Amino acid sequence: MQASSTTESQLRWAPWWVLASVALWPLPGPAEAVLSLGALVALAVLAIQRFRGGMALLSHEAWALTSVLFLSYWLPELLSSPDAVNASRALRESLLDLRYLPFLWLVAIAVANERGRRLTFTGIAVICGLWLVDALVQATTGWSLGGEATADRLSGVFGAGNLKLGLVLASLAPFPLTVAADRFGLRGWLLVAMALVVVVLLAGARASWLTLALVLLASAWLQFRNRRALLALVGGAAVTLVLATAFSDKLQERVERTGAMLDGNSEGVDHALSGRLPIWRTAANMAIAHPVNGVGVRGFRDAYSEYADESDPWLDDPDHGAGYHAHQIVLEVLSETGLVGAFFWIGGAALAWRAWRFATPAARRRARAPAMALAVTVFPINTHLAFYSTFWGGLTLLLAALYAGSLLADGPRADAADEA
Structure with a gap:
């Protein structure tokens, strides 16, 4: 017991490392450095503490689920490498992504006790709050910590050359919403x-927009469980949408573009989807041609011209424009990693759901925010960034580790450690 307490005290900095990683997301280089260094530090500390109670930092179930969720992500890319379109890149990506495993252990350890969860979840909420304030300032003044608003939309701290603000805030929305409600x-x-x-x-x-809508509906019901909250949400969101559309021509254009889907023809749907239908058809062609293990992780761009239709508009661009990846999680997994990849992804999702299903009500409550964030991020009926890219893959895996570590935390041991 003394060894366990000593080890925990030595890793009380783990939540701060996680928060530093999240806070630096707008700066890809430093964020990557913090992640990689965190992986090395976690490996070193765990190796030193292996025989001094280090394994007691997480319950056996949390160790297992965190590792399994990583393998569900990593094994498909490794198995896609041998006959990939760009085999060297696929193998390099899979070897490089091994660093995620010790970092995910560190993330899970960060939320394995009450102090760590409170610090980590509140910290993520505060970071999101700062990004929100910065974006609202940019909306009214054109100025942001990320620079001037030179794009046709809010870019916030991520900057005009890295338009991920809305996607990141939508995925992380359960954290500020949960903290605000509590x-x-x-x-x-x-x-x-x-x-x-x-x-x-x-x-x-x-x-x-869809991601945030799912979060708001789920959060309103889970937090308050009454119709008044849902009605207030729907009414407030409707008023906000009307006002925002009235004052933003660009937003009005996007709303009108989305409405084109109601035309009922392929041209309208393609217009609403910003020209993604040809990309999806090409992804389906790749999946059919390489059903076992796909064209290889990050090989979508290299294989695009071979499997695209002759009339594909993206072929006019030498880099295939938006055809860098499938823009949809199911098609990305099937086209780049095949049925083997789909098997591991579905297996990981099934085990994550099984852990939730058999968890206690108290465990579900403490894991509510990361569970919701992870679910909406991988929600299959949506468009997505590339899950095998460094940024979006890292975000998704971090959410998976927060979920596993908080849901399967050893509550009695953690509580005792906190009281000590």
């Missing part, structure tokens, strides 16, 4: 919800 009740929750709606709408990525 501390300030329905009014605090509504205030944060309206701020998120404004910023995510003006950030322009329509995939984030």
